[in-house]
Amino acid sequence: MAVRGRGRRTAARAAGAYRRRLPARTRRYATVALLGGSLLLAGCASMPDSGGVHQVPLSEQREDPRARTYAERPEPGASPQRIVSDFLEALRSDDYATVAKAYLTKKARTWTPGETTVLAEAPRVSEQPTPGPKPVNGDRMTTAVVQLSGDKVAWLNDAGTYTPDERVYNLNIELSKEGKSGQWRIVDPPRGLVISRADFERTFQSASTYHFTARSRDTLVADPVYVRRRIDPVTDAVRTLLDGPGGLIGSVTETTFPERTTLARNQRLAVDEEGTLRVRLALETTPGLHTCERMAAQVLHTAESQEGVRVDNVELLTARDTKLCDLSATAGERYAPDRLARHPSSLYFIDAKNRLVRTSSGPDAGEAGPATVISPLGDGKPAIGSAAVARSEKKAAGVTATGRALYVSSLDESSALGEPLLTSGATEAQAERGDGLTAASWDGLGDLWVADRVGGESRLYWMAGGAADPVRIDVTGLEGRIEALRMSAEGARIALVVSEGSESRLVLGAVSVKDGVPVVAQLRDTGALEEVRAVSWAGESRLLVVGRESEGVQQMRLVSTDGSVPPAAELGQGLTGVTSVAAAEDGTKPLVAAVEDGIVRLPQNAYWKAVPGGEGGTAPVYPG
Incomplete structure (x- = not known):
C-alpha cells in the first residue's frame, strides 16, 4: 500500500525545489535519489517521509537502482x-x-x-x-x-x-x-530513443520471455529482450511475452496463449507480500486447465528473469477477476529452462595420449589429476581428437584424431568400441589439410549432432538417441562451411562457427521439426568478433566465444544469443593461443580453456590456473 498525504507531498515539493535550484542544464535531467530505509512499505514502492534529496549523476545510476530520473519540460x-x-x-x-x-x-x-x-x-x-527560400524583409524563420x-x-x-x-x-x-x-x-x-551504448546499459536491463517449441516439448526456451529499468519492467516483460517471440526462436515456437490475448487494462504487475504474482488477462477464449498451467509457467519464468524478482506463485485471472489457474514455483520447475541442462559432475578433455579423461568439475577439486573414463574412448585406441559427453554422463561420442570417424560408447561399463557411427567423406589427405568431422555435440534430448567438412562444403548430421543412422539435416540459408557446432540443452537452438574465405563468424540457428526430422533455419549472424575460433554455451541464452577482431588480439567474451555483449564480458585476460573453451550451462562451474600448455580453468572471483594433470591436454568439454 503506497504512502499518501503529507509524506508524498513533502517529497514532491522537495524534488521540485531541488530542480529549481539547480543550474538550467543540470536540472533538465535531474535525478532524485530516495534515501532512508522506508522506500518499500508493505511491498509497494512509496515516497519516504524523511531523508534528503540529492543529485545523482547519470553515470552512477546503475549502482543505485532506487534512483529515479525526471525530465524537465521545454x-x-x-x-x-x-x-x-x-x-x-x-x-x-x-x-x-x-x-x-x-x-x-x-x-x-x-x-x-x-x-x-x-x-x-x-x-x-x-x-x-533549411531547404527553400530564405526569409526576407525582417521575416523570421x-x-x-x-x-x-x-x-x-x-x-x-x-x-x-x-x-x-x-x-x-x-x-x-x-x-x-x-x-x-x-x-x-x-x-x-x-x-x-537515440542513445549511446553507455546510456543504453544504464537505461535498459536484460530480461527474457519464455516459450515452448516443437523440439523443446515441455521445456521453456529463452527469448532475450530488453526492458526499461525502474519504470515497470515486470509488466513490460509480460506484455512482450503475450506479443510472442521476436528473436531467434520466433519461427519455431508453439502457441500456448489463445490468440489476441493481452493484459487487462490498468495493471502494474508486482509480486505481493506472499510472493504471488496476479495477472489479469483479456481473453477471447478461455483456456483449459493444462494450457493455463503452461501459460502460467511462461509468466513465472518471464517475471523471474527480472533482476531481483522472485515469484512463489503465479495466479492467472480474467479481466473480471475470475480465477483461471495458479502455478507454484515448485510446480513450475517441470518446465524450467535449465531442466535438460543438468548439473555436470565432471569436466572432460583429451589428454596428451589422445585418451578421453575426466576430472571433478568443482573449482578446487581434482587436485589428484584426471582419470581415464571407463570406455574404449579412454584406451587411446583409436587415438581420439575430440569428444562430446551426453548430459546424462552415461554416453560419449569421440571423433578420431584424424577427423575421419565418429564413435559412440558407454561411459559406465567396459565394452567393445564397434563400428563408427559416421565416417567422414574426406580422404586422408583432405583430413590432414583440415577437412573431416567437427567435434560432436549432444542436446538435452539425447540426440547427437556433428558436421562433416569436405573441400569448401559441410554437411550437418543428426543421430537420434546417439545411436540411429545419421540423417543429413537441411540448414536453410547457410553461406560458408561449418567449422564447429554446439547444441543448446533443449535442442531448439544451434550455435555454428561458419567460415567463409579467411573469416569465420558465429551464427545461431533455430531448430524446428518437419516430418519427425529436425530442420535448422532462421540463421542469425551474432556479429561477435570477426575470426571466431571456438564457442560454448554458457547459460540458457548466453555463449562463451573465442576469436579476434580484424587485426586485433585474441579475445574471450560472453555474447547473448541476440548478439548483445554484456558489460565487462571480456574474460580472457592473460591467455593466449586458446584453441577451445568449455562452460557449464547452469553457470555454476569454472570456465575452462585449452591453451598451448594444456588445460586451464577460471574459478569464480579468481584467476586462470592450470588444471592438475592437464598438461598437453586439448578439447575440454562439459556434458553437452
Whole structure:
C-alpha cells in the first residue's frame, strides 16, 4: 500500500525545489535519489517521509537502482538544437511517456516511442540549413532542421529485441515555430530513443520471455529482450511475452496463449507480500486447465528473469477477476529452462595420449589429476581428437584424431568400441589439410549432432538417441562451411562457427521439426568478433566465444544469443593461443580453456590456473 498525504507531498515539493535550484542544464535531467530505509512499505514502492534529496549523476545510476530520473519540460526560448537535445534526454527519463510529448507539435503528439537506436557514443546534434527560400524583409524563420549523427551499433524493435547493426547513422528532424507561443517544437520525432551504448546499459536491463517449441516439448526456451529499468519492467516483460517471440526462436515456437490475448487494462504487475504474482488477462477464449498451467509457467519464468524478482506463485485471472489457474514455483520447475541442462559432475578433455579423461568439475577439486573414463574412448585406441559427453554422463561420442570417424560408447561399463557411427567423406589427405568431422555435440534430448567438412562444403548430421543412422539435416540459408557446432540443452537452438574465405563468424540457428526430422533455419549472424575460433554455451541464452577482431588480439567474451555483449564480458585476460573453451550451462562451474600448455580453468572471483594433470591436454568439454 503506497504512502499518501503529507509524506508524498513533502517529497514532491522537495524534488521540485531541488530542480529549481539547480543550474538550467543540470536540472533538465535531474535525478532524485530516495534515501532512508522506508522506500518499500508493505511491498509497494512509496515516497519516504524523511531523508534528503540529492543529485545523482547519470553515470552512477546503475549502482543505485532506487534512483529515479525526471525530465524537465521545454525551456522557453530554446533553440531548435537545444529542443532536440533536451527531447532525447527526456526520452531517457522515468516519466518520458508524458514529458517528452511536450517537445512535439500538437499534431505530432499522437507519436508513441517504439524502437531504440543504439550508437557507439552520444549522438551529435547539429542544426542544418533549411531547404527553400530564405526569409526576407525582417521575416523570421518558422521551420528548422536538426540532424542526429553517429556510429550505429544496434537497434531494439518495439518488443525489445536487440539486433546488432553497424553502420553510419544520420537522421534529420524537422521543427516548426508555434504561432502563438513562438516556441520551437518537433514535427517529425525519431521512432524512439537515440542513445549511446553507455546510456543504453544504464537505461535498459536484460530480461527474457519464455516459450515452448516443437523440439523443446515441455521445456521453456529463452527469448532475450530488453526492458526499461525502474519504470515497470515486470509488466513490460509480460506484455512482450503475450506479443510472442521476436528473436531467434520466433519461427519455431508453439502457441500456448489463445490468440489476441493481452493484459487487462490498468495493471502494474508486482509480486505481493506472499510472493504471488496476479495477472489479469483479456481473453477471447478461455483456456483449459493444462494450457493455463503452461501459460502460467511462461509468466513465472518471464517475471523471474527480472533482476531481483522472485515469484512463489503465479495466479492467472480474467479481466473480471475470475480465477483461471495458479502455478507454484515448485510446480513450475517441470518446465524450467535449465531442466535438460543438468548439473555436470565432471569436466572432460583429451589428454596428451589422445585418451578421453575426466576430472571433478568443482573449482578446487581434482587436485589428484584426471582419470581415464571407463570406455574404449579412454584406451587411446583409436587415438581420439575430440569428444562430446551426453548430459546424462552415461554416453560419449569421440571423433578420431584424424577427423575421419565418429564413435559412440558407454561411459559406465567396459565394452567393445564397434563400428563408427559416421565416417567422414574426406580422404586422408583432405583430413590432414583440415577437412573431416567437427567435434560432436549432444542436446538435452539425447540426440547427437556433428558436421562433416569436405573441400569448401559441410554437411550437418543428426543421430537420434546417439545411436540411429545419421540423417543429413537441411540448414536453410547457410553461406560458408561449418567449422564447429554446439547444441543448446533443449535442442531448439544451434550455435555454428561458419567460415567463409579467411573469416569465420558465429551464427545461431533455430531448430524446428518437419516430418519427425529436425530442420535448422532462421540463421542469425551474432556479429561477435570477426575470426571466431571456438564457442560454448554458457547459460540458457548466453555463449562463451573465442576469436579476434580484424587485426586485433585474441579475445574471450560472453555474447547473448541476440548478439548483445554484456558489460565487462571480456574474460580472457592473460591467455593466449586458446584453441577451445568449455562452460557449464547452469553457470555454476569454472570456465575452462585449452591453451598451448594444456588445460586451464577460471574459478569464480579468481584467476586462470592450470588444471592438475592437464598438461598437453586439448578439447575440454562439459556434458553437452
